[in-house]
Amino acid sequence: MSNPADLKYTESHEWVRTEADGSITIGITQHAQELLGDMVFVETPAVGRKVKAKEEVAVVESVKAAADVYAPVSGEVTAVNSELDSAPEAINADPYGAWMFKMKPDNAADVAALLDATAYQAVVDSEAH
Amino acid sequence: MLKKTPLNAAHRAMGAKMVDFGGWDMPVNYGSQIDEHHQVRNDVGMFDVCHMRVVDAKGDGVRAFLRYLLANNADKITIPGKALYSAMLRPNGGVIDDLIIYFMSEQWFRIVVNAGTADKDIAWMKEQAATHAPSLTITSRDDLAMVAIQGPNARAKVWQVLPQTKAATEKLVNFQAADCGEYFVARTGYTGEDGFEVMLPKEKVEEFWYALNKAGVPPIGLGARDTLRLEAGMNLYGQDMDESVGPLESGLGWTVDLKSERDFIGKAALLANPPSKQLVGLVLLDRGVLRGHQKVFTAQGEGEITSGSFSPTLERSIALARVPNSVKIGDTVQVEIRDKKLNAQVVKYPFARNGKGLI
Numbered sequence: 001m002s003n004p005a006d007l008k009y010t011e012s013h014e015w016v017r018t019e020a021d022g023s024i025t026i027g028i029t030q031h032a033q034e035l036l037g038d039m040v041f042v043e044t045p046a047v048g049r050k051v052k053a054k055e056e057v058a059v060v061e062s063v064k065a066a067a068d069v070y071a072p073v074s075g076e077v078t079a080v081n082s083e084l085d086s087a088p089e090a091i092n093a094d095p096y097g098a099w100m101f102k103m104k105p106d107n108a109a110d111v112a113a114l115l116d117a118t119a120y121q122a123v124v125d126s127e128a129h
Numbered sequence: 130m131l132k133k134t135p136l137n138a139a140h141r142a143m144g145a146k147m148v149d150f151g152g153w154d155m156p157v158n159y160g161s162q163i164d165e166h167h168q169v170r171n172d173v174g175m176f177d178v179c180h181m182r183v184v185d186a187k188g189d190g191v192r193a194f195l196r197y198l199l200a201n202n203a204d205k206i207t208i209p210g211k212a213l214y215s216a217m218l219r220p221n222g223g224v225i226d227d228l229i230i231y232f233m234s235e236q237w238f239r240i241v242v243n244a245g246t247a248d249k250d251i252a253w254m255k256e257q258a259a260t261h262a263p264s265l266t267i268t269s270r271d272d273l274a275m276v277a278i279q280g281p282n283a284r285a286k287v288w289q290v291l292p293q294t295k296a297a298t299e300k301l302v303n304f305q306a307a308d309c310g311e312y313f314v315a316r317t318g319y320t321g322e323d324g325f326e327v328m329l330p331k332e333k334v335e336e337f338w339y340a341l342n343k344a345g346v347p348p349i350g351l352g353a354r355d356t357l358r359l360e361a362g363m364n365l366y367g368q369d370m371d372e373s374v375g376p377l378e379s380g381l382g383w384t385v386d387l388k389s390e391r392d393f394i395g396k397a398a399l400l401a402n403p404p405s406k407q408l409v410g411l412v413l414l415d416r417g418v419l420r421g422h423q424k425v426f427t428a429q430g431e432g433e434i435t436s437g438s439f440s441p442t443l444e445r446s447i448a449l450a451r452v453p454n455s456v457k458i459g460d461t462v463q464v465e466i467r468d469k470k471l472n473a474q475v476v477k478y479p480f481a482r483n484g485k486g487l488i
Contacts, residue, residue: 037352038163040439041418041446059467061418063162063439064352085416092161 002121003029004096008072008111009120012054015096016072016114023078024111027099028060028069028091031124036062039088044080044101051077051103053110058100060091073110075103134179135274135334143348151245153180155351162352166441169320169357170484173280174349175341182247183270183328184240184254191238194262195230197393198254200376201384204391206232212304212317215384216376217250218395222402223372224379226250227364229317231306239306239313241275241326243366257394273313274334278346279324279357281484287314287325290340298325319354321361321482356438359447362410362479368421369408369435369449375399378451380408406432409456410478411448411464412488415471419448419464426463426470429453434464442481443488449478 003009008016013032017025033039041061051057051071058069079102084090090098105111115123131154140147145156156177158165168174186195195203201215211232217225226246231239242250251269258265278287288295291314297307298314303323306315313328329337342348355365362380364370370379377385377399387399411434413419419437426432432452440447448464456462458477463470480488 037158038161041416043417061439063356063441064157066418066420 003117005117007096008114008116009123010070010072010114011123012070014069014072016111017099018111019102022108023102023104024072024075025099025102026069026072028095029120030095032067033091033095036060036065036067037092038063039091042084042088042091042100044082044084045077047077047080049077051075060088069100071103072114073103073105073107075105078102078104132180134177135331136177136179136338139335139338140177140348143342145348145350148351150180150351153244155180156348158350158352159348162350162356163441165347165349165353166356168347169280169322169349169353170442170481171280173278173282173286173324173346174353175338175346176277176279176349176354177338178277178326179274179331179334180244181275182242182244182251183273183275184242184251185268185270186238186240186254186258186265187236187268188262188265189236190262191265192232192235194258194265195238196391197261198257199230200381200386200393200395202386202389202391203230203232203238206230208305209233210301210306210308212306212315214304216370216379216381217253218376218393218399219372220394220398222375222395222398224366224370224374224376224381225253225372227366227370227381231315233308246366270328272331273328274331275326275328276334276338276341277318277320277324277326278341279318279320279322279349281323283322283324284316286341286344286346287327289344290337291327319361319363320357321363321479322357322484356441359436359438359449360440360442360479360481362449364408364449365436374451375402375404377404378406378408380449405454406451407454407456408435408449408451409458410476410480411437411450411462411473412443412476412480413446413448413464413471413473414461417446417466417471419446419466419473424465425450425452425473426465427452427456427460429455432456432462440480440486443486447480447488448473
């Protein structure tokens with residue numbers, strides 16, 4: 001699966017979709033879920049929490065390992081996907097559909113400055129070597 | 130440079146995700162670790178265990194030597210092919226390794242040791258033999274490969290592929306092996322399921338692997354091997370035990386015979402230092418995943434998780450933990466996971482065996 005071109009990405013393997021109202025939706029990438037393997041637990045942040053860019057906001061645990069999920073930009077958490085509580089494996093099946101949380105960014109320019117699909121692929125490729 | 134087993138190319142051809150496992154390039158899974166786990170509990174799967182080492186101890190007095198070398202008593206196995214699980218200790222009681230010995234004859238015991246510890250094990254055995262049994266030969270069988278076939282349908286699949294071994298192996302009880310010429314077949318394993326571990330010449334192992342696969346036996350990675358063995362309550366060297374702890378604090382008390390007259394390496398240290406800790410099972414009551422090295426808080430003091438994971442059979446998180454001796458089955462304890470303390474219940478392990486959850 002290639003990385004969708006309409007999304008933004010972080011070096012720490014989150015994907016970011018900008019919604020019509022300016023909010024952003026965050027999940028983890030295909031590459032990240034492949035590295036982690038079968039997901040068994042997702043811990044999402046509290047709605048209303050104010051976070052800074054690169055701050056740990058959520059945790060995904062696979063059978064193999066736990067991994068932190070980071071805020072791509074500074075802002076406020078506005079929603080979480082509680083369906084992942086009972087079905088964490090949705091992240092394996094559809095990483096770009098199984099979103100984890102939504103944020104209202106402090107500054108829209110921060111989102112525009114994130115990696116595009118091509119730049120993110122370069123990060124993935126460099127990690128493989 | 131990572132070491133490779135003779136099945137390395139086969140793993141890649143079958144789509145394995147490969148990882149560095151203690152210096153070996155090994156398959157962690159071929160897709161979904163959870164699917165592979167259930168496959169073994171419900172049907173059959175095969176594991177590349179060529180990285181483990183087969184050692185033959187041969188000569189006069191081999192039994193007497195093993196009686197002194199090992200914490201478990203080699204005198205317990207008198208029927209040819211019978212196997213015994215034992216720890217091998219340092220004089221201070223620390224565990225050098227856990228291993229399986231097979232009694233083949235009074236001139237020949239076969240020993241299978243862990244991959245990561247094989248070199249130090251063999252050096253230790255040779256050093257002890259030089260002092261206590263100089264006529265023995267201790268030979269690392271680097272010419273042999275090993276495949277484990279595990280699951281309720283494992284034996285039938287092996288007989289389908291190696292019909293010439295059926296007559297000699299169908300009457301084997303659990304923990305017994307038969308020497309079938311090129312194939313040494315043992316009814317042992319590390320998953321809590323029925324099955325065979327087959328030792329065979331290295332040059333034949335790839336053909337055997339593909340023949341099993343053609344007969345419907347899928348390959349299983351080290352990921353599922355770890356969750357299967359944890360559910361089965363089997364200790365893993367380097368996690369649940371090592372040279373810094375004694376066998377009585379590592380869940381191996383049942384293998385250590387301190388009552389008989391027999392002397393063995395480490396016995397005096399074990400008698401002089403009664404254990405203050407024990408290995409227990411934990412089941413997480415809150416949501417999360419238990420992992421090795423997390424702290425355990427009990428009313429009697431602190432402990433530590435030695436192995437923890439998600440249990441695919443129980444669909445909750447389980448662990449082995451070293452906790453104070455006075456902690457009881459049924460107690461509720463707290464486990465520190467990141468910055469939170471979550472509740473877990475102390476249980477008697479194994480957690481699952483023969484396809485079923487036991488908790």
